[in-house]
Structures are given as structure tokens and as C-alpha cells.
Amino acid sequence: CFRSFYAKQWSSDIRLDGKTAIVTGANSGIGKATAKDLAMRGAHVVLACRDMEKAEKAVADIMREVESASVVAMKLDLADTKSICEFAENIYNTEQSLHFLINNAGVAICPYQTTADGFEMQFGVNYLGHFLLTYLLLDLLKYSAPSRVINLGSIAHLIGKINFEDVNSEKRYHATRAYAQSKLANTLFTRELARRVEDFGITAYAVDPGKVSTEIIRHLRRSLQLFLRTFAFVMKTPAEGSYTTLFCAVTPDLESGGYYRDCAPATCSRAASDDRTACKLWALSCQLLGICWD
Template identity: 70%
Template sequence: NLIGKKWSSDVRLDGKTAIVTGANTGIGKETARDLAKRGARVILACRDVRKAKEAAREIAEDSGSAGVVPCKLDLADTKSICEFAEHIFNTEKAVHFLINNAGVAICPYSTTADGYETQFGVNHLGHFFLTFLLMDMLKQSAPSRVINLSSFVHSMGRIDFEDLNSERSYHPVKAYVQSKLANVLFTRELARRLEGTGVSVYAVDPGAVHTEMIRHMKSSLQILVNAFSFLIKTPVEGAFTTLYCTLTPDLESGGYYSECAPAKCSRAASDDLAARRLWALLGGRWSSAARLDDKTVIITGANTGIGKETARDLAHRGARLILACRDAEKAEAAKKEITEDSGNQNVVVMKLDLSDTKSIRDFAELINKEEKQINILINNAGIMMCPYSKTADGFEMQFGVNHLGHFLLTYLLMDLIKRSAPARIVNVSSTAHTWGAINLDDINSEKSYDAKKAYGQSKLANILYTRSLAKRLEGTSRFTALIGVRSVTAPGTGVTAYSLHPGVVQSELWRHLSTPLQLAVKVFSPFTKTAVQGAQTSIYCAVEPELEKESGGYYSDCAPASCARSARDDEMAQNLWDLSCQMLGIAWD
């Protein structure tokens, strides 16, 4: 072999715990093998559990270690990442090393379970989210380290902030090098934020290594790689720099390493503004000068979190605000804060308990009697991953509040909303819609209850409901239908509907999560959006003028976003609509 610097160290890791993603093969497997030989407890975090178990047996036999543990982790699925992190919190006392090694390279276009382009989703976002969830434990285990595997090909990349998901144009090499550049930028920004915590971060170029990652290359390129294999590192050699960054004392955090030494990264990878911008994509702030004078807005769950910050923003825009809340005392406190902050005295509080259809009907009756118009209805309130319980009407709590409660509320206010056109209905969903499926045969989870699946079902219902509602409302009065090559104007109602993912937000919704995940969310808040940031997409859907021409879409980070295939199933959307009407005893055609 003509390339590669052999490195060795006698450092022991007895009593230490390391997580290595993608450890069933290649560099990850050889990294895990070396760490096991040094006495570390090694968790092989892999998508393919069968291969992980085989690798664990091989490493255990080779190292003589009984502390090699295979675990399921699919970095293309945020649900899997959450489940893995919760498992770690429940089973491990400490995590001293997180080695973000897994990756996919130069593959045909596809998307993750959450709708991200696969290479960016797995190589960057998956590890970003995993690091976020484990950060509290890494801090408690300090001194600890995070090692992110990048590549020298990052120098060929640039971050396309206008098309991160490569939806407009896709080239597998371009997408791969973008993801590897993101790894280096993430490392720099994370190191800056972790200064003084005892957690250090490193980006690694393992070199040109012969691994299973070449499986997606064209056959001609694979032949070329194999022909010049004498110039390419083995996985053992490719693991050296990862091990160097794991074991060498007093390394500078935030650095980029190659051949077991500090290395120079590209100018694009040294761009701290780009690093912060990439980070900020998880929680930016949208701005618009749009006014809402003489408009009336209802926001459910407006006494706290996203709802309160949405209300605060719209109050500054001059709207009449109705804070529709279950807890009147908290709502009054929110009203006082919003009026003092905005100078808008046209803010009122009204009692609304979405877990009780009588309360919903009483609220709607009062609105229809006393209000002349409803220009914007923001269905924001929700409950998340709670223990099993039922609403006053016998519905499973999450489905009852998050979907049925808002479904009924919208139905009861629809005539007034139509008379107020142009008007908008904004339904706050979540990327967690990918966690669930609509179980028409057990919609109330009476046969079997899983808090995550029930929450995912309710958020999926929000999107399907929005699609169906938009079709029934026929877009806007300027809705255009194409007939052949001729455009005609269709007579719409003037009411548009939108669903959205607010982001991972610090809010009271997390109160029902297990204690370890609550700690992760609270302690490492830089990874999550604030309530102000989480409100931005709700505000965008409520006021952005360009959206007058659109209806039924799903939005995230103040832009159209991809939702799961299950959220685009119009047949299921119709079935859900029919079932919702049946459960609520209403006829809504």
C-alpha cells in the first residue's frame, strides 16, 4: 500500500463506553474492533441488525471482550434515532465517545423516511439529530468526544441552501460532497457551542478506503476502483485517523484531521457564517411587513409555546386575537404579556377544551354569535406522547385532541370563515407524522396503545385532513385549473388550508416524554428551536401573500416541504374524513 500512515497507541479504555454508527462493516467495524481490544464497551449502532450481530460476535471473539453490543439504528428515520437514544438512556450509565461513522455514498436519488434527500439526510442530518439526543449524556460523561467522519471530497462541495434536498436538480456526486462538507461545518459550529463543557469534536478524513460504500457507484467506476486497489486503504488503515482522534490527548476541538494529523480543509469548510447558517436551518426567524389590521384570528393553545409566540407576532401586525385555551388562568397571563409587548389591546381570551366536544360546540356557538368574521384559524393546540387516556367523548386522547377536536372546531366555524374570505386555516402537524399510520380498525388504540404511534397517527391525520379540506374548499377564488392547454378560473370559496412542521421545539408538549429524552431536549437547547423560531412557519402560512395561490400543502422552515407517502394518500384521506364525521356525528360533504 502506497497511501496511508500507520498509527499505534497503547491507550486503554477500560470503563469507557463508545457508540460507533455503521459498525457492522468497513471502517466502523475496524474502529469498533480496536476500541474493544482496548477494553471499551462498544455499542454497534447499525441499520442491519443481523449484520451487526455477526460483527459483534466476530469482534468479541477477536478481542476477548464481552462488552460488544449490537443495537438497531436507522439514520434515515428520526423515529429510529429517537428510539435508539431512549434505549441508550435506559441502558447505559455513560457515553464517552460518539463516532458518527455511518454513511451512504453516490446513490440514486431517494429520500429518507422524513423526506430528506438520502445522502444529506443520513450523512449529516441523521448524525446531527443523534448527537443532539445524546448530548446530555456526553456532557455528564465528560471528558468525552464526538468524531464525525467526513472526507477529502468535501473540498469539491458547496452547500446549496436553496435546494438542500436536491429536488430541483440531483447529481449523486454533488449530493455526496455536499453532505461531507456539512460534516465539517457541523463539527466547527458544534465545537464552538460546546466550548467549556468538556466535550470535544473532530472531523475526520479517513482517506480513500475500499468499503461497501462504493456499492452505489456505476459498474465502470467500481471496476476502476478495484483496478487501482493498491492505491486505496484497507478498512483497518482507514480507521487509523478515527482512532487517532478518539485516543490522542489534547487535540484541538473543532479541527479537521487526516493521516493521523491536523489537516487543511477547504475554504468552504472554514466558512463560519455558512456553518451557522446551516445550523440555523433548524430554527430561523422569518420576517414580513404584512399587516393584519381589521382581521380576526383564532389560535388554539395560545397560552404557551408556539401558540403564544404566534399570537404575539400577529398582535404586532394589528390583528384582533382570540386566544382559545383550556387553561383560562394561563391564557389571561399570556394575554397580559402580549398586550403589553405589542400595544394591541384587541386580544381576548375564550375557554376551549379540545378534549370535550361540548366545550368545542359552546366555543363555536359564542364565536358565531359575537364575531363578525374569522379571517385566520390556527389549529395549534396539541398533546404529545401521553399515557393512554380518553377524551370526555371516549376518543383516544391524542387523536381526539390533535385531530378530532380541531376537525369539529373547523366544521362549526366554516360558514363564518367562508363569509370572511379571503381566509386561511393553518393546521400544525409535525415530522412525527412519519411515525404513525391511520389504523381505521382501531383508531382509538383500544386493542393496542403505543404513545409514539398514536401521536404519529394524530399528526398524519392533520396532513390528510388538510389535503381533503383544501380540495373541498377548491383552493381560492383565483384557483386555476388547466384544461388541455387553456387556463380557466375555477369558482373557489376563497378559503385556503395549510399543514406544517414547526421543527423540534422547546415547549410543554415534551412533558409526557420519558425523563431521559426530556433531559436531552432541555439541556442541549441549542439543537432545538425556541418557541419563537418554532412559530415562524405558522406565521408564514398565516400571512405570506404568495400562499393565496396555494392550498393543501405541507410546509417546514417557511417553505414547501416533502411529507411521507402515507400523507399523500388521498384514498386514506377520504376514509379518515368519513370516519371523523361518523365519530363526531356530523355530516360534512
């Protein structure tokens, strides 16, 4: 099997009965595979998705494939801070605990667009939306501790740079650089978050899922999409792409704030390890979102 050669296999029999998880972007790809695995372990899983029709189909698929699965779909549009606030309110109204917040959703290499609040789409969805979501759900994470926050990164962060002078790419836009910036931001966010919440029993992890065949390639040029689909056998399946996320969710005694790839600690870029940049990005994020997160 080619996939077994290129993707490290992983398994764990750890149960999560009585635990609650939120997975953003869980209607397809890595997110759906993650939600299904968590449900198989006995967790109650909230699929937080923009497209509710696809989300309800994902719920039906998981319930059909996993006996006694406890999964629900809730509307969450990470490109709209109003939707993020409404989602958080719904969570507080319906869920009594939150043990795993898996910030999985993302967009990649898309044409220049802005969110409902004027942020560049990749920076806004991949990073700022999840930053705000985590902030809003922090009290429930504290109440449910020990709890974990897992942020999806990418190897693309290696070429990333936080352009503090033009973070929303208003002066100049390059789709790949904007994507790399958003993934670097997620890794820096994880590092700073871990430092700030360690006294509350919350841990945080940045995850690189690897090269995975998912719908996220939809914004690439057709010729490149065709190439990737032709050679999909050398890429991970969504289930294989979920392994490191699940590893960080269930493995005890992992280093909080760390960067993980192929179910093991990995080396991130020098830029992603810069505490001063992480602190500066945190302050800018609070300013952009109009929140105070000490």
C-alpha cells in the same frame, strides 16, 4: 507492502477501560474496524446499525477475535428520525455513560432517494441523522465529560457547497454534488458543535479517512466499481481507514473543531472554515428537524 506505502501507519497503547463508545455503521468497513480497536482497548462499544443481522455478525466476529470484548448491537436507521429517537431512548435506558460518539455511517453517490422524513438520502443520513443523534445524546455526553464527538468527513468536501435554496436537491439532483454537500455539512457541523459545547467538556473532530476500500462504493457504476476493486491495493484497508478516527479518539490535547487526515491536523476548504455558513446551516438543520438547539 503497497498498503504500507500509501497509508500512514499509526499505533497507540492507550487503554479505554471503563469508557463507552457508540460507532454508527459499525457492521462493516471502517466502522467495524473502529469498533474492534476500541474493544481491544477495553472500551464498551455499541454498534449502531440499520441491518441487525449484519450487526450481530459483526459483534460475533469481534468477540471471537478480541478476548473479553464488551460489544453490543443496537438498531439505528439514520434515514428515519423515529428510529434515531428510539435508539437514543434505548441508550439512556441501557448505558450509564458515553465518552465517544463516532458518527461513522454513510451512503455515497446513490441514485436520488429520500429518507422516511423526506430529506435527500445523502444529506439526511450522512449529516442530518447524525446531527439529530448528537443532539439527543448530548446530555449523556455532558454527564460523561470529558467526551468526544467524531464526525466522518471526506476529501469530497473540497468540492462541496451548501445549497441553501435547494438543500434536499428537489429541483436538481447530482449524486456527487449531493455527497460533497453532505460531507461539507459534517465538517461545518463539527466546527460549530465544538464552539457550542466547549464549556461542557465535550470536544469534536472532523475526520477524513482517505481512500478506503469498503462497501460504500456499491452505488457507483459497475465499471468504476471494477476499476476500484482492481486497484484496491493502492487504497487503504478498513483498518487503515480507521486510524485517524482512533487518533482523534485517544490522542490528548487535540484542537477541538479541527479537521484531521492521516493522523494529523489537515487543511479543509475555505467553505468548511466559514463560521457564518456553519451557523446558518445549524439554524436550518434545527428548523428541518423541528428541534431547538441553542
